[in-house]
Amino acid sequence: xxxxxxxxxxxxxxxxxxxxxxxxxxxxxxxxxxxxxxxxxxxxxxxxxxxxxxxxxxxxxxxxxxxxxxxxxxxxxxxxxxxxxxxxxxxxxxxxxxxxxxx
Amino acid sequence: xxxxxxxxxxxxxxxxxxxxxxxxxxxxxxxxxxxxxxxxxxxxxxxxxxxxxxxxxxxxxxxxxxxxxxxxxxxxxxxxxxxxxxxxxxxxxxxxxxxxxxxxxxxxxxxxxxxxxxxxxxxxxxxxxxxxxxxxxxxxxxxxxxxxxxxxxxxxxxxxxxxxxxxxxxxxxxxxxxxxxxxxxxxxxxxxxxxxxxxxxxxxxxxxxxxxxxxxxxxxxxxxxxxxxxxxxxxxxxxxxxxxxxxxxxxxxxxxxxxxxxxxxxxxxxxxxxxxxxxxxxxxxxxxxxxxxxxxxxxxxxxxxxxxxxxxxxxxxxxxxxxxxxxxxxxxxxxxxxxxxxxxxxxxxxxxxxxxxxxxxxxxxxxxxxxxxxxxxxxxxxxxxxxxxxxxxxxxxxxxxxxxxxxxxxxxxxxxxxxxxxxxxxxx
Numbered sequence: 468x469x470x471x472x473x474x475x476x477x478x479x480x481x482x483x484x485x486x487x488x489x490x491x492x493x494x495x496x497x498x499x500x501x502x503x504x505x506x507x508x509x510x511x512x513x514x515x516x517x518x519x520x521x522x523x524x525x526x527x528x529x530x531x532x533x534x535x536x537x538x539x540x541x542x543x544x545x546x547x548x549x550x551x552x553x554x555x556x557x558x559x560x561x562x563x564x565x566x567x568x569x570x
Numbered sequence: 571x572x573x574x575x576x577x578x579x580x581x582x583x584x585x586x587x588x589x590x591x592x593x594x595x596x597x598x599x600x601x602x603x604x605x606x607x608x609x610x611x612x613x614x615x616x617x618x619x620x621x622x623x624x625x626x627x628x629x630x631x632x633x634x635x636x637x638x639x640x641x642x643x644x645x646x647x648x649x650x651x652x653x654x655x656x657x658x659x660x661x662x663x664x665x666x667x668x669x670x671x672x673x674x675x676x677x678x679x680x681x682x683x684x685x686x687x688x689x690x691x692x693x694x695x696x697x698x699x700x701x702x703x704x705x706x707x708x709x710x711x712x713x714x715x716x717x718x719x720x721x722x723x724x725x726x727x728x729x730x731x732x733x734x735x736x737x738x739x740x741x742x743x744x745x746x747x748x749x750x751x752x753x754x755x756x757x758x759x760x761x762x763x764x765x766x767x768x769x770x771x772x773x774x775x776x777x778x779x780x781x782x783x784x785x786x787x788x789x790x791x792x793x794x795x796x797x798x799x800x801x802x803x804x805x806x807x808x809x810x811x812x813x814x815x816x817x818x819x820x821x822x823x824x825x826x827x828x829x830x831x832x833x834x835x836x837x838x839x840x841x842x843x844x845x846x847x848x849x850x851x852x853x854x855x856x857x858x859x860x861x862x863x864x865x866x867x868x869x870x871x872x873x874x875x876x877x878x879x880x881x882x883x884x885x886x887x888x889x890x891x892x893x894x895x896x897x898x899x900x901x902x903x904x905x906x907x908x909x910x911x912x913x914x915x916x917x918x919x920x921x922x923x924x925x926x927x928x929x930x931x932x933x934x935x936x937x938x939x940x941x942x943x944x945x946x947x948x949x950x951x952x953x954x955x956x957x958x959x960x961x962x963x964x965x966x967x968x969x970x971x972x973x974x975x976x977x978x979x980x981x982x983x984x985x986x987x988x989x990x991x992x993x994x995x996x997x998x
Contacts, residue, residue: 476814479945480896483889507600523900524811527586548809552901554885 471501471563473546474509474532475522484546487556488563497564510535518566519543520559523551542566575906579808586810594715595818597662601714602821604658605651606941612648613940615640616836620938622958641836648832648941650702651825656682656710663718669725673747674718680751681717681758682710685773701774704829708782709774711822717754724750782826789823790845792926799854799918806860807914809905813860824850832939835957841936844929848937852955852962853925854918857948857969859895861914862921864948865973866898869981876988892945902984910980917976921969928968934961 471488473481481503492499504512506525513519513535519542521528526545536543544566550558589595619640625633647654660678665671683697686706690696700706729749733742761773770776788794798820805812817824824847831841858864867890870883879902886897904910928934938957946954948970949963956962 475896476811479894480889483894483897507596507603522896523809523905524806524896525814527583527590527810530587531591548900548903548905552882552897552899552903554897554901 469497469499469564469567470515470517471499471560471567472509472512472516472519473501473503473522474506474519474528475503475525476506478503478505478508480524481520481522483554484551484556484559487554488560489556491557491560495560497560499560513539513541517541518563520563521545523548542569575808582805582808582810586805586815589815589818592818593663593666597659597666597715597718598711598822599814599818600662601655601658601660601711602825604661605654608647608654609651609941610943612644612646612651613942615643616648616832616938616940617954617958619644620958644832644836645699648703648829648939650699651829652702652704652706652710653679653682655707655825656714659711659714660718663715664722667722669722670743670747673751674721677721677751677754678714678717680755682706682713684755684758685709685713685762687772687774700833704826704833705778705782706774707822707826707829708785709777712777713758717758720754720757721750724753729753786823786826789820790827790843792845792923795845795849795926796919796922798850799922800915802855802860803915803918806899807905807911809900813855820850821847828937828939828941830939831937835938835940841938844926844936846937846939848940848942848955849925849929851944852937852942852951853965853969854922856893856942856944856946856951857966857973858890859893859898861895861899861904861918862969862973863895863898863904864890864893865917865970866902866977866981868970869974869977870985873978873982874985876985877992878988879985891947893947894945909984910977913973913977913980917973920976921972924972925965925969928965934965935959 473485475481485501485503488501489499492501502512506528509519509528509532513532519532519536521532521543523545529543529545532543544562546559547562549555550562619637624636628636656678657675661671661675663678664674686697686701686709688694688697690698725746733745765771765773765776768776770779798816802812802816805815824845827843828846828848831843831846834841854862858867863886867883867887870879871887874880874883882897882901886895886901889895889897899905902910904914925934929936935956937955940955940957942951942954948966952962952964952966953960954962
């Protein structure tokens, strides 16, 4: 089970991506839990996630989230803007799994 | 061009980081988030209490009874929104320091009430509700910041009563807050007493006259508004969340202006302000999201030939109706795309000017101070924001047409480029 957390300003636009990522995971037969939160909820939710992906419009939060991520020992990254714009669930899912496996 | 963009991004990124991560601005933003459900509750009841045509259908007495029955809903929430914002700020300030956050909320509230006038027209024991709403907003924000900081300072200095082992945890906790809260509130009492010997009489009056009034006057003006709009657009052009960054500075001003209009609206007097929270949220940002991209989505459906834009329209359309437009911003793309820089910056400014002057001339009513959730679809949101007035909806449609016209040539060029590329790659 891979637990993927997405964060943006209000958790609205990333939740679009969550739906697409779940579809991609189902098609590939990967067991995942994916959810999106608003930025201020992210540090708390990181504790039960394996990876944090940040919406590119909030990329200036990477430094701050990085501190918490290091504490709980999970990788984090900013979602590629092109994949974000196309709501490319598969690409973002692959990226998330790559980050989890890479740690 | 690339070099120039790089330099600009290097300037904007640290600003975004500073504004978004500054702890006072974070607490302020989160404080407003705490108050938002109550503000929206109050707004809903203002809308229901002022349903159009109802006053013409039922008798005058029934109408008055109907309005006075629903009045307390907004009087207890929207009118005194300052209270909820202050509790929210105090709570969030202490929460980040991992203290007992609820004490942060009550110490902020207590400090604010100590500084608030407790007499109205010679009657003592009365707190004027106006000072708990718009007029007290700035004082409340400052008080919440300072009182939460002081409370935390006293806790950190260990100025607490230590309970012997065996005392239940909850009991010990209630005593642990005693000294920090007593010290904090005492300091505010001293401030109140000192101010009563000045010509300002109350701190509220002092802050209102010296800070709030000049700032809101500045914020309600066209130059500051256009600057705010341009900054939102510029941040988004670099793919940074423009509103969240700019709002953290402008929200107190916009909400205060909004509340002045709301008070006038329920009293039936002339609305004082054009620029308010809803001016920005409903007539500029709230038409498909920042940059009013609903018009761009419509443009894609009308003139799009390339597969890329058609796909994007399908992806971004439904979300755009509810003013979520990241797919369009990152997918068109708008970010770092020199071709769209002109319509991206020009269209919102033109729309801001049109909206401002249509309200200044009275063609469209000014926003009634009702807070409409930002995910409310355009046309409906304009109707609600102007106090159930059809011209609010009409103005939004006009604004969509304006954005569409400004974007049209640029969208056409982009579509042709994508179309040619697609044809080219297929024939290879």
